Structure formats: C-alpha cells, structure tokens
Amino acid sequence: MKSAVLVFPGSNREGDMVRALTQAGSKVEKVWHADHELPKGTDLVVLPGGFSYGDYLRCGAIAGRAHIMDAVRAHAARGGLVLGVCNGFQILCESGLLPGILMRNANLKFICHRQFLRVERNDTVFAKRYAKGQAIDVCVAHGEGNYTADTETLKRLEGESLVAFRYCDADGQVTPDANRNGSMNSIAGIYSEKLNVMGMMPHPENLIEDLVGGTDGRGLFESLVSSFAKAA
C-alpha cells in the first residue's frame, strides 16, 4: 500500500503518522500542500494533526481550500481512501469531504488525555482489525473537537451508520462524562457515505508502542494495510 501524508504550514503530527503507517507496512511519502497532484499510485491520503495556518479564521478552513485538496477530492471521488486525524478531521469537514464541523470544546478548554473510543462498526477498511463495540484506548489533544452538525445531517449519519467511533469509558459505555468536548451524540469520528473517507479527533498514531503506554492505535493502520494486501 502507498500512503501520502499531506503537510500544511503548521501541521505537526506528520512524523508520528508516517511512523504509524510505516510500522503497519505501508510505503509513505510526504506531500507539500502547494503541490497540485498526489504521488502516482497513492492508495491512502492522510491529513495529520497540528495547527494548519495557525487555526486562523476557523480550524482547517484555509488548509481545506489548498491546491492539493482538489487532488484529494478527486482521489476520494474515485473511491480512494482518505484519513484525517485531529486537525486533519477539521480540514476534511472544512473541505466538504465530510459533513458537519468541529467547534470549540464545550468546556472551552484544550483537552489532552487518554481516551477510550467505542468502535461503532468493524466492516470497513479502517476498522476491520477491531471488534465491533470494542473500547480502544487512544488519546485526544484538541481545543476544537466538539462535533456539530444540523439535525438532518446527524439523522443521516446515524441512520446510515456512518459514525466510526464514539467517546466511551473503559467498559465501552458511551456516557456524558466520557464525552469531554461536548460532541453531538458523543461522535469522535465519522465516515463518508461510501465509507472511503474517515475523520476522527483522537490520535490512534500516538498509541502504537508499548514504550509509550499502549498499542490500541495500531489496529487502524493494520486494518488499512491489510485491506490492500488482500486486494493485491
């Protein structure tokens, strides 16, 4: 599998993302935001975390309109895979690739802690290495992760089972206490209609080594890479 990790001015998690993808067995190339094309043969585009353009205007707003995003939109329209994490999720929402928006956390605080997520479905290329309903132990670090969408969009996301992950406790229970940023329906991550684009606020790429306290994040990258091993 070949992954392209996009780098915008202010991205700062691209190194961790490259490491997680490489560990899972993907070839990885970094792509600068001003480029107009993705590397030939790109299977997966990843938008990493950070503070693109200093979060000016709205988080992800300016990056969402960068030249390279036209290529990402075309890649997604062809059925290509796209993953956005943290600021990457914000960029996907701002670019129109995913619905809704990430607003300021309800408690107005930057939150940075370990966080359990409930895997809402495991029949996707992003989550097949997890069990449905499994509580995975990753972490969050964001000030604007409060997922918000209009009633129609929320109804569609739930009706079509497009919620990827929800904030939960260690037992997999989706409780108000576990939803520290105030996201609607405790949404931590969502899929596009065709399940080929996924955005999430938490960082699976942070938890891929026992040395730093956990490896639950590996499943996501291994899911992606194993999907391609089978297809090839």
Place this chain on the structure above:
Amino acid sequence: MKARVTVTLKNGVLDPQGKAIEGALKSLGVEGIASVRQGKVFDIELGTVDKGHAEASLKAACEKLLANTVIENYRVEIA
C-alpha cells in the same frame, strides 16, 4: 471602495465563547446584559469601482472561505 463583512453564528448554534464572555461581563459587574454571541468582522479593500462586481466578489469570498454556512451567517456592507 471598502466593504465590511460580518460573520455571526446562526441562531441555535451553541457559542461557548460568547457564553464565557457573557459570564465575564457579569462578573465584572456590567449590568443590563442579557446574552452575548461572538462573531467576526472583516474589513476589505476592494480593487474595483463597480458595485455589482464588488457584491459578486464579496458573496464568493463569504461562500468560499469567510463563513462556514453550516453554522454561520454573513452580512456584507459596501461603503
């Protein structure tokens, strides 16, 4: 020609920043304030003298970048 674009949150969209400012004003003892909603103001210098052209450009600017119409409304005033 100059223009001012005001971007505000739509009614019903939760505004935690506005709420915090409202709370701060109350704690400062400023009286008579019922609620606060925070927005953004953009002062824009136009490179055209044609009002119709300016209106079209400003609308495009708002729709494409300045406002996220999922949660925000915008208002354009040309001076």
